[in-house]
Amino acid sequence: VLETTDVTKTYKTGNFDLTVLKGITLQIHAGEFIAIMGPSGSGKSTYMNILGCLDRPTTGKYYLEGDDVSRLSDDRLAEVRNRKFGFVFQSFNLLPRTTALRQVELPMLYAGASNREERAKWALNRVGLSDRMDHKPNQLSGGQQQRVSIARSLVNDPVIVFADEPTGALDTRTSFEIMDIFQELNAEGKTVIMVTHENDIARHATRIIRFRDGEIVEDGPVLDR
Amino acid sequence: VLETTDVTKTYKTGNFDLTVLKGITLQIHAGEFIAIMGPSGSGKSTYMNILGCLDRPTTGKYYLEGDDVSRLSDDRLAEVRNRKFGFVFQSFNLLPRTTALRQVELPMLYAGASNREERAKWALNRVGLSDRMDHKPNQLSGGQQQRVSIARSLVNDPVIVFADEPTGALDTRTSFEIMDIFQELNAEGKTVIMVTHENDIARHATRIIRFRDGEIVEDGPVLDR
Numbered sequence: 001v002l003e004t005t006d007v008t009k010t011y012k013t014g015n016f017d018l019t020v021l022k023g024i025t026l027q028i029h030a031g032e033f034i035a036i037m038g039p040s041g042s043g044k045s046t047y048m049n050i051l052g053c054l055d056r057p058t059t060g061k062y063y064l065e066g067d068d069v070s071r072l073s074d075d076r077l078a079e080v081r082n083r084k085f086g087f088v089f090q091s092f093n094l095l096p097r098t099t100a101l102r103q104v105e106l107p108m109l110y111a112g113a114s115n116r117e118e119r120a121k122w123a124l125n126r127v128g129l130s131d132r133m134d135h136k137p138n139q140l141s142g143g144q145q146q147r148v149s150i151a152r153s154l155v156n157d158p159v160i161v162f163a164d165e166p167t168g169a170l171d172t173r174t175s176f177e178i179m180d181i182f183q184e185l186n187a188e189g190k191t192v193i194m195v196t197h198e199n200d201i202a203r204h205a206t207r208i209i210r211f212r213d214g215e216i217v218e219d220g221p222v223l224d225r
Numbered sequence: 226v227l228e229t230t231d232v233t234k235t236y237k238t239g240n241f242d243l244t245v246l247k248g249i250t251l252q253i254h255a256g257e258f259i260a261i262m263g264p265s266g267s268g269k270s271t272y273m274n275i276l277g278c279l280d281r282p283t284t285g286k287y288y289l290e291g292d293d294v295s296r297l298s299d300d301r302l303a304e305v306r307n308r309k310f311g312f313v314f315q316s317f318n319l320l321p322r323t324t325a326l327r328q329v330e331l332p333m334l335y336a337g338a339s340n341r342e343e344r345a346k347w348a349l350n351r352v353g354l355s356d357r358m359d360h361k362p363n364q365l366s367g368g369q370q371q372r373v374s375i376a377r378s379l380v381n382d383p384v385i386v387f388a389d390e391p392t393g394a395l396d397t398r399t400s401f402e403i404m405d406i407f408q409e410l411n412a413e414g415k416t417v418i419m420v421t422h423e424n425d426i427a428r429h430a431t432r433i434i435r436f437r438d439g440e441i442v443e444d445g446p447v448l449d450r
């Protein structure tokens with residue numbers, strides 16, 4: 001389980017402090033499929049990055065499977081991220097001169113996994129990109145780049161997938177195909193934490209949490225999926 | 226008016242040629258608000274880039290206000306882009322270590338315009354970013370970066386705005402505010418050519434053109450806007 005207690009995040013910008021998260025207290029249990037929604041600038045990515053151990057809160061506590069994250073060493077944190085988490089970043093974060101196949105192999109390289117090429121091909125096929133494996137990012141459409149990012153998040157068989165706007169660049173049909181993948185992962189017991197602006201997409205989750213101005217204003221189950 | 230006659234685009238990738246546009250013949254008249262839709266990878270951005278003189282077709286003709294674009298010098302093309310066109314790129318294309326205010330001032334610098342700071346502030350205010358002018362891209366949310374890109378497309382008072390997925394990173398309310406801006410521009414006589422995956426967004430246009438596998442499969446007015 002992931003639990004944050006009164007997490008705040010403040011950025012220092014020039015003359016003043018900008019408090020972006022204003023006391024987030026939340027529990028996410030294993031096996032949930034969470035959709036985080038809210039206006040642009042409301043703190044979703046900031047909070048997601050904290051949950052994914054890519055950033056630290058300014059104040060407050062974050063417990064990951066009972067461990068206080070602030071007490072974990074950087075090595076331990078990197079290990080958790082590499083072995084347990086899969087990330088789909090809002091900006092995709094692909095390497096500029098790297099083929100789709102290599103992009104997807106990369107997390108496995110860090111994790112020392114075997115069968116890297118086979119698994120990368122499987123993941124790319126799963127997101128409909130079998131015919132684009134040798135393309136570099138500047139040879140891929142926007143939606144194709146996004147899907148490479150999604151494939152990359154899947155290959156280490158993560159316990160938790162963090163997906164920040166995973167369908168923003170996708171047409172409706174491809175978006176729903178990606179949601180099928182996430183629902184399959186969730187049916188296998190994996191936890192999926194997704195940020196989305198699209199109601200149709202959020203409805204694939206089991207629980208919706210709404211942010212506004214750095215606070216949670218709504219938290220409840222998805223009805224009528 | 227913009228007119229393409231049997232435009233194709235072929236990329237050479239390793240062992241074979243990938244034909245992405247397979248003969249696009251299309252007229253776009255001044256004052257139209259076009260929404261281009263279609264599945265991921267169907268050639269929308271490729272075609273948009275040709276219309277915006279950022280790329281050239283492999284074969285076929287492109288007439289811009291009666292002039293054969295292939296006969297225009299590079300200087301002339303750059304002048305047309307800088308003075309007449311505004312671009313919202315699918316990947317935003319912001320400069321990494323540059324404030325929002327500077328990003329938006331930049332096209333005016335190239336065009337030799339006056340009152341750059343004032344106009345940039347106006348454009349940023351118009352997209353709801355008055356309070357983020359001094360933020361660099363890594364200090365902006367995804368949707369805020371997109372809006373900086375939109376503000377930048379407006380400041381040279383373009384005759385034609387090319388907007389490639391301008392609302393993909395925006396929440397619904399902010400998306401509709403951006404559509405209000407584009408409708409205002411259109412009401413002033415400007416031409417807007419937008420790629421979008423979202424039906425709600427496309428309905429703000431006056432005409433929808435659908436791509437599939439590099440061809441136009443549908444072209445008609447928006448009814449019941």
Ligand SMILES: Nc1ncnc2c1ncn2[C@@H]1O[C@H](COP(=O)(O)OP(=O)(O)OP(=O)(O)O)[C@@H](O)[C@H]1O
Pocket residue numbers: 132135138139140141142143144169171236237238243245263264265266267268269270271272315
């Ligand atoms: N430089 C390139 N080299 C090789 N193939 C390319 C190149 N640029 C694009 N492609 C391919 O051309 C096709 C069309 O790309 P394009 O970016 O026009 O699609 P799109 O319709 O904008 O898709 P999306 O909705 O995902 O943004 C894609 O299949 C892509 O892989």
Ligand SMILES: Nc1ncnc2c1ncn2[C@@H]1O[C@H](COP(=O)(O)OP(=O)(O)OP(=O)(O)O)[C@@H](O)[C@H]1O
Pocket residue numbers: 011012013018020038039040041042043044045046047090357360363364365366367368369394395396
């Ligand atoms: N490094 C930073 N320095 C200063 N301000 C920042 C920084 N990162 C984010 N912000 C600000 O914090 C706020 C929250 O950003 P965040 O990326 O969490 O928003 P978001 O909810 O993901 O929005 P979007 O839907 O547009 O992606 C924004 O107003 C943004 O300008």
Ligand SMILES: [Mg+2]
Pocket residue numbers: 044045046090164366367368
């Ligand atoms: Mg975000």
Ligand SMILES: [Mg+2]
Pocket residue numbers: 141142143269270271315389
């Ligand atoms: Mg595109």
